[in-house]
Amino acid sequence: MTNTEKVQDIFRPLYKRDRHLQAPEMCAEILDLRQAAQNNIGPPGYRIRVSRYYPTDSAISHAKSVFSSYIESAPESVAMKLQEALTEELENHYDPVQITVDELPGLVLIPELLPHAAQCAAVAEIVRDLVPDTRHRNNLDIHYSMGSGLSLFEKDKVLEPLAEPIYMGEDNKAEGCMIDASATRSELPASITPMPIAMVRMRKLRWITLGGQYNWTTKKYPTFTRGAEGFPEFPARMGSLFSEPVFPGLTPEAAIINFYSPGDTLSPHRDVAELCMADLVSVSIGCEAVFYAGMERYSGQQQQQGTEVLQPLQMLLRSGDAVVMGSNSRHAYHGVGKVWAKTCPDYLKSLDNFVIGDDEEHELWRRYGEWMANKRVNINVRQML
Numbered sequence: 585m586t587n588t589e590k591v592q593d594i595f596r597p598l599y600k601r602d603r604h605l606q607a608p609e610m611c612a613e614i615l616d617l618r619q620a621a622q623n624n625i626g627p628p629g630y631r632i633r634v635s636r637y638y639p640t641d642s643a644i645s646h647a648k649s650v651f652s653s654y655i656e657s658a659p660e661s662v663a664m665k666l667q668e669a670l671t672e673e674l675e676n677h678y679d680p681v682q683i684t685v686d687e688l689p690g691l692v693l694i695p696e697l698l699p700h701a702a703q704c705a706a707v708a709e710i711v712r713d714l715v716p717d718t719r720h721r722n723n724l725d726i727h728y729s730m731g732s733g734l735s736l737f738e739k740d741k742v743l744e745p746l747a748e749p750i751y752m753g754e755d756n757k758a759e760g761c762m763i764d765a766s767a768t769r770s771e772l773p774a775s776i777t778p779m780p781i782a783m784v785r786m787r788k789l790r791w792i793t794l795g796g797q798y799n800w801t802t803k804k805y806p807t808f809t810r811g812a813e814g815f816p817e818f819p820a821r822m823g824s825l826f827s828e829p830v831f832p833g834l835t836p837e838a839a840i841i842n843f844y845s846p847g848d849t850l851s852p853h854r855d856v857a858e859l860c861m862a863d864l865v866s867v868s869i870g871c872e873a874v875f876y877a878g879m880e881r882y883s884g885q886q887q888q889q890g891t892e893v894l895q896p897l898q899m900l901l902r903s904g905d906a907v908v909m910g911s912n913s914r915h916a917y918h919g920v921g922k923v924w925a926k927t928c929p930d931y932l933k934s935l936d937n938f939v940i941g942d943d944e945e946h947e948l949w950r951r952y953g954e955w956m957a958n959k960r961v962n963i964n965v966r967q968m969l
C-alpha cells in the first residue's frame with residue numbers, strides 16, 4: 585500500500601462519519617476549541633496545552649491597533665458602526681489563547697482570534713474588492729468570461745462561457761492530493777452553459793487566489809518571481825491582518841480564499857508548493873466546520889516521512905478561529921469534512937445593522953449577510969519564498 589493510500593484509508597472514515605453528523609457537539613472525538621481553552625482537556629489520545637497567544641501586553645495593543653486601522657478603511661457606510669462595535673469588543677476583553685497539541689508539534693489553534701467587527705469588514709473586502717479584481721484568479725475563470733470583474737451581488741447578471749477554455753497546464757498528480765482537490769473545489773458541469781450570478785454566489789464560486797496564483801491543476805505556483813504576472817503583490821489591506829503582530833514571522837505572499845456551502849468538503853491534502861517553511865495560516869469566517877489534521881509519527885526529533893500517519897486530530901472551527909501550521913506540522917495532511925448550515929453567527933448574518941446610509945446600501949449589506957448565513961469563508965495564507 586502506498587503512503588497516499590494509507591492516508592486515504594485513515595481519513596475516509598472521518599468524512600463518512602461527519603457527513604451525517606447533525607451537530608459537531610455530538611462527537612466526542614471532535615475537539616471544541618472554545619471548550620478546550622476553558623478546561624484544558626483534549627479528545628481521547630491527545631494531550632493539549634493552553635496558554636496566552638500574544639506574548640506581551642504590547643503585542644495585544646499593537647494587534648488592537650491593526651484591527652482598528654483595518655476597520656478604518658472599511659466602506660464609509662459601515663466604518664463608523666464597525667469601529668464602535670470593535671471598541672466595545674476589545675475593551676470588554678481581547679486576550680486570545682492558543683492551544684497546542686503534543687502529538688502535532690507546530691500546530692497552533694487560536695479560537696476567537698479575529699474580532700467580530702474585523703470579520704465583518706473582511707467579508708466586505710472579499711466580496712467588494714478581492715473577488716471582482718481580475719488579478720485574482722478563481723475556479724470559474726478558465727471557463728467563463730469575468731468581464732471587468734466578478735460582481736457577486738449584481739442583479740440579473742449571467743456569466744457567459746469563454747469560446748475556448750484557458751489552458752491551465754497538465755495535471756502532474758503531485759503527491760498530496762488524494763481525492764483531487766481541484767475537482768471537488770470547482771464542480772463544473774460537463775458542458776459549460778451560461779451561469780446565473782445567483783448560482784455562482786450560492787454554490788459555484790469555490791475559491792479565489794491572492795498574490796502568488798497557485799494553480800490547482802498543476803498544484804504549483806506559475807512563478808516565484810515577485811511582481812511577475814502570476815505573482816502580483818499581496819493585497820496590502822488584507823495582508824495587514826496576516827502579519828506581525830497578529831501572525832508574527834509570516835510575510836503574506838499568497839492566499840487561497842475558499843468558499844464553502846453546507847455539503848462542500850475539502851479532500852485531504854498537503855500544501856507543499858511553497859519554497860519556504862514559514863507558517864501556513866488559516867482563518868475561518870461564517871459557518872462552523874470540522875477540520876482534520878494528521879501527520880506522520882513524530883519521533884521526538886524528526887518527522888519520519890513515508891512512515892505511519894497518525895489518526896488525524898479532528899476539530900471544530902468557528903467564525904474567527906485561526907489555525908497555524910508551522911514547523912513539523914507545516915506539511916501535515918489536512919482537510920475539511922463538513923460545514924454545518926445555520927451556524928453562522930448573528931453579527932455576520934445581519935451585516936446591515938452596521939450601515940448608516942441610504943436604502944440601497946442597506947439592501948446590499950442585507951444581501952451580504954443573507955449570503956454569509958449559509959457560507960464558510962476560509963482565508964488560507966502562505967509565504968512562498
Ligand SMILES: O=C(O)CCC(=O)C(=O)O
Pocket residue numbers: 840842850855866868875918919920962964
Ligand atoms: O478550509 C480550510 O479550513 C482549509 C483550506 C485548505 O486547506 C487550503 O486552502 O489549502
Ligand SMILES: [Fe+2]
Pocket residue numbers: 853854855918
Ligand atoms: Fe490546505
